[in-house]
Amino acid sequence: MPRRSVMFTPGDRPEMLRKAPSAGADVIVFDLEDAVAPDSKAEAREEVREVLADPDFAPDCEVCVRVNPTGITADDDLRGVLGNGDQARDAAETLDSVMLPKTEDPADAETLADLLDERDAEVPILALVETAGGILSAENIAEVPEVDALVFGAEDLAADLGATRTDEGTEVLHAREHVVLSASAGGVDAIDTVYTDIEDTEGLREETAFAIELGYDGKMAIHPAQVAPINESFTPAPERVEWAEKILDAxxxxxxxxxxxFRVDGEMIDAPLIAQAERVLEYAEAAGEN
Incomplete structure (x- = not known):
C-alpha cells in the first residue's frame, strides 16, 4: 500500500490516537518522541498500548509507532507497548511498523531490529534521517533488511547543521535529493519532510508537488488538515491513469x-516506463480513482 501521507499524533493524547484514522492518512504514527514531554513518556506508552490493544480499534491504514532514538529509551518504549501480557500481545498484532528517529548509521536500525526480534515483532522500520551523519549514511541505512523506508527530516537537520530554514529550502535541497536517491538505490520508500505552516494549504500543495518531482513516495503531516492536500497531490491525473492502463494492457x-x-501511441515502452505505469495505478487505486 502506498505511503502518500504519514500523519503524527501525540502518544499521550488517547482521544487523538483513536480519532487519527479518520483523517484518511495512509500511515498514522503514534509519537513517543518529540510530541511527548520527558515526564510523560511512561504514560504515553501505556496510552498507546491500550489503544492498539482495543479490539474496537481497527483502522484501515498502516499503524506505526515512533520510538525514541536507539538505546535504553527505545527499549523502554517497546517494552511499554509490546511487553508481556495479553494486552501487549494484542497491541503487537495491530502494529504495522516502527519509526526510528535520528537514525545515524545502519547499526542504529540493526539495533532496533534486534529489539523488535526479541519481542517477536516482525514489522518494518521507517528510518528517519535528520542529522548530518544520517544523511551521509542514508544509502547504507536503506540496505538494512528491516528498513522499508527512509524518512527525511529537514527541521532537525537544519538545527544539526546550524542552517537557517528558508521558504525556498535550498539549504536542505542537497540532503533532500540525497535521501530520495538513497531510498531508490535501496529499493525502499522515500518519505518527505513536514511542512510546518499548517494554515498554508497552497504552500503545502506546492512543496508536495516538488517532492513528487524529486521522486518521493509520500510526505509527513503534522495535522489532520494536511492529509487531504497531500493525498490529492499524490493522486494521478485521469489522463495519467489512462496512459498507465494502456501501457499495462499492451x-x-x-x-x-x-x-x-513495445510501442504505445508512438512511444517505445521498456522496463522503466512499465514500473512508472505500475506505480501510477497503485497510487490511483489508493485514491479510489481506479
Missing amino acids: KEAADAEGRGV
Whole structure:
C-alpha cells in the first residue's frame, strides 16, 4: 500500500490516537518522541498500548509507532507497548511498523531490529534521517533488511547543521535529493519532510508537488488538515491513469508474444516506463480513482 501521507499524533493524547484514522492518512504514527514531554513518556506508552490493544480499534491504514532514538529509551518504549501480557500481545498484532528517529548509521536500525526480534515483532522500520551523519549514511541505512523506508527530516537537520530554514529550502535541497536517491538505490520508500505552516494549504500543495518531482513516495503531516492536500497531490491525473492502463494492457499482449519492448501511441515502452505505469495505478487505486 502506498505511503502518500504519514500523519503524527501525540502518544499521550488517547482521544487523538483513536480519532487519527479518520483523517484518511495512509500511515498514522503514534509519537513517543518529540510530541511527548520527558515526564510523560511512561504514560504515553501505556496510552498507546491500550489503544492498539482495543479490539474496537481497527483502522484501515498502516499503524506505526515512533520510538525514541536507539538505546535504553527505545527499549523502554517497546517494552511499554509490546511487553508481556495479553494486552501487549494484542497491541503487537495491530502494529504495522516502527519509526526510528535520528537514525545515524545502519547499526542504529540493526539495533532496533534486534529489539523488535526479541519481542517477536516482525514489522518494518521507517528510518528517519535528520542529522548530518544520517544523511551521509542514508544509502547504507536503506540496505538494512528491516528498513522499508527512509524518512527525511529537514527541521532537525537544519538545527544539526546550524542552517537557517528558508521558504525556498535550498539549504536542505542537497540532503533532500540525497535521501530520495538513497531510498531508490535501496529499493525502499522515500518519505518527505513536514511542512510546518499548517494554515498554508497552497504552500503545502506546492512543496508536495516538488517532492513528487524529486521522486518521493509520500510526505509527513503534522495535522489532520494536511492529509487531504497531500493525498490529492499524490493522486494521478485521469489522463495519467489512462496512459498507465494502456501501457499495462499492451505489456500483457507483449508478454504473450514474448516481446520485452513495445510501442504505445508512438512511444517505445521498456522496463522503466512499465514500473512508472505500475506505480501510477497503485497510487490511483489508493485514491479510489481506479
